[in-house]
Amino acid sequence: MSKKQIYVSSTKSQNRWKLCVFLAVFILCVLAVAPAYANRGIDWVNTKMNLGFPKLPEKTFNLGLDLQGGAHLIYQAKTENILDKDRADSVEGVRDIIERRVRGGLGVSEPLVQTTKVGDDYRIIVELPGVSNVNEAIKMIGETPILEFKEENNDPPRDLTQEELNQLNEYNGAANAKAKEALKAIKNGMNFSEAATKYSEDETSKNNGGDLGYITKQNYPELYDWAQNHSDGDVSYDLIKSQGGLNVLKKISTRDGEKKVSAAHLLICYMGAESCDNAQYTKEQAKKKIEEIKSQINTQNFAEMVKQYSTEPGAGDRGGDLGWFTKGQMVSEFENVAFEITLGSVSDIVETKFGYHLIYKKGEETIKEYAMSRIFIKTKEKTDIVPPASEWKTTGLSGKQLKRAEVAQDYQTGQVQVSLAFDDEGKQLFSDITTRNVDKTVAIFLDGEAISIPRVNEPITDGNAVISGSFTLAEARLLSQRLNSGALPVPIELISQQSIEASLGADSLQKSFKVGIFGLLLVALFMIVYYRFPGFLSVLSLFFYTALTLAIFKLLGVTLTLSGIAGFILSIGMAVDANVLVFERLKEELRAGKSLSSAMEESFVRAWTSIRDGNITTLISCAFLIWFGMGFVQGFAVTLAIGVLISMFTAIVFTRLIMRFAVSLFKGEASWMFLGYKKEKLNS
Secondary structure, eight states, X not given: OOHHHHHHHHHHHHHHHHHHHHHHHHHHHHHHHOHHHHHHHHHHHHHHXXXXXXXXXXXXXXXXXXXXXXXXXXXXXXXXXXOHHHHHHHHHHHHHHHHHHHHHTSOOSSOEEEEEEETTEEEEEEEEETOOOHHHHHHHHSSOOOEEEEEXXXXXXXXXXXXXXXXXXXXXXXXXXXXXXXXXXXXXXXXXXXXXXXXXXXXXXXXXXXXXEEEOTTTOHHHHHHHHTSOTTOBOSSOEEETTEEEEEEEEXXXXXXXXXXXXXXXXXXXXXXXXXXXXXXXXXXXXXXXXXXXXXXXXXXXXXXXXXXOSTTHHHXXXXXEEEEXXXXXXXXXXHHHHSOTTOBOOOEEETTEEEEEEEEEEEEEEEEEEEEEEEEOOOHHHHSOOOOSEEXXXXXXXXXXXXXXXXXXXXXXXXXXXXXXXXXXXXXXXXXXHTTTSBEEEEETTEEEEOOBOOSOOXXXXXXXXXXXXXXXXXXXXXXXXXXXXXXXXXXXXXXXXXXXXXXXXXXXXXXXXXXXXXXXXXXXXXXXXXXXXXXXXXXXXXXXXXHHHHHHHTOEEOHHHHHHHHHHHHHHHHHHHHHHHHHHHHXXXXXXXXXXXXXXXXXXXXXXXXXXXXXHHHHHHHHXXXXXXXXXXXXHHHHHHHHHHHIIIIIHHHHHHHHHHHOOSTTGGGTTTOOHHHHHO
16 A cells, blocks of 8 residues: 555545544534423433433523623722722722622623713713613612721620510410410310311411321421320320411321431541541551451450441540431432441441441431421411521621722732721721721621621721632622622612514524525525535534534533624624635636645635634724723624634634545545536546
């Protein structure tokens, strides 16, 4: 076999593998773009063959304001009382907070919140796709950012006032009287279901005759305890107190529930095992040790062996006893063995993420479940009037006393920090707070959310503080910006609001999609008729380009607007244009008498400079539109830029690959398919 034959065979093999890779990418892109159709096929396969293939997540494209409608709001920031040098940063801080509010509070995944300057005025433009309640959005956005410093609250809840105590006693007295009335009605022969409908205050069960279904110890402990000591059909002729109120009970039936097991274990953990502090064994040493213990241990000496060898802290004091547990409470490897081994036996060695175990099964029983009905009358506790104390309490120090927050750096460790400086009032407050909270935490809240909870190492009396943590530079800047926005609150005034309907309804959007498909098919037909087989290959490349681009749009979360769709359609034209340049160059090379293979290779090389230069100028234009533009202009530029980059890849890489593969299959006899040139020219 000649060297030339070996080279050609190798190239064909490589081309086949590359084509397989591209085909796999194309299929993945189609699945990402249209998962609903794939899921229909999966449903059909699962139904016909009784398989359980999982469905694909049906993530939709992010549509802009003009495609799905929403709210368009313009605010003017009142910066008159802020220094000129701080105005831009303060407004950007407000922008950041507004974006956080609309993402969290309104659930808008792709809001557009941006600042602009009109003359000397700073404005904030807010676009909320899919938001129908404009008033709710205005209410949430319009509040001034609030920065607060809070300390741990160790104060006990206050006692009830006499008036509150009288109200509590009066309410509970009325509840007790009502419960006794219901109980009396039952004793006098009233049907339990009718009594529940009349008296019960449990809205979920009263209209079902008080039926609670089958209960367990975990969800109704007081009711379960009563049911354990009574027979099916029994009614409580005393009031049963439970959390939240008084009950009249009826036990309907009993059934077996899940099993529970009582067990003890001996653990030998090793270096690298979870929760294995101060490990004394490697994994191999731990395995050897547990095997040695296994050869000596039995049910009689189990507790003593645990005390002597177990590495679990405190296990020796309780003999390794774990008490009772049900399935789901232990790691699966452990509980599977604990439930399967014989009662009163010691297991073989069991390995979990915590180490090696030996398990002694001490008890096993089936949990009973009871079907219950009840008449429930609500009562109140002291905590219903005076709620439990909050974890944090206000200190009086807020953004009003903060002069500035800046990004700083620890010169010894290089750690990024945020430094704080307070005014005179804040200096004294912060000194008092840090003095009484040494070795405790102080929380910094922005808009009611804790953004940092540093620990106080020593009293700080100079009015300056440092927040340290595992900050990146970007995170420190963001925190500084948020603090400054609270320290220098910028009042904002709503100067324009619009509730925007979708420019394209679902029907119009569907029609536009159909027109786009029709146009794409016409382009494909032209390429095939005019350029013949190379045109057909360019159509394959175009379909690959379209699927890849749409998949990237969806995966990157690109928000599609009307202008964005226009940018995508323009990029399709540029993708076709790249193929036209290649094929026209191919004509020239074939006219020059070159063989099909060399002409094809030369056409891509010589057309590349024109394709490159044209696309680079387009990308430069896109960069300027993204940098200086806003809103729909940016959407157009982003989709066009992504489309141009992918079109360069598909035209030069994918089209070239399939052309190489095709040329290796045709050896001149199919010359009419290649732009109509004669056979002898192709073979020359």
